[in-house]
Amino acid sequence: MALQKLNHAERAEALTQLPGWTHEPTRDAITKTFRFKDFAAAWGFMSQVALAAEKADHHPEWFNVYNRVDVLLTTHDCDGLSKRDVALALVMEGLAG
Numbered sequence: 001m002a003l004q005k006l007n008h009a010e011r012a013e014a015l016t017q018l019p020g021w022t023h024e025p026t027r028d029a030i031t032k033t034f035r036f037k038d039f040a041a042a043w044g045f046m047s048q049v050a051l052a053a054e055k056a057d058h059h060p061e062w063f064n065v066y067n068r069v070d071v072l073l074t075t076h077d078c079d080g081l082s083k084r085d086v087a088l089a090l091v092m093e094g095l096a097g
């Protein structure tokens with residue numbers, strides 16, 4: 001069965017668990033900008049997220065410059081926001097400290 005997009009109630013619930021995350025309607029994605037002490041800290045975060053993402057077979061769209069990591073999460077398989085995006089966002093929150 002195809003992965004389902006989150007319904008209204010599920011989206012609202014997800015965003016209450018994810019401070020600093022914003023819904024981006026054009027892509028039906030959630031986004032956040034993380035800032036770290038320096039480039040090494042940002043890259044360390046990205047390395048840890050990359051391992052978790054690969055394990056879950058669910059990957060972020062992201063952009064890094066120096067200590068900043070802009071993240072966009074959406075599910076290509078259903079062309080919108082799914083529980084996999086919420087799960088990866090929660091992993092990121094845990095790793096960002």
Ligand SMILES: C[C@H](O)[C@H](O)[C@H]1CNC2=NC(N)=NC(=O)C2=N1
Pocket residue numbers: 057058059060074075076077078
């Ligand atoms: C074949 C593979 O399982 C799929 O392409 C996975 C890989 N990573 C993915 N990542 C994201 N963000 N969305 C997907 O739909 C997705 N699909």
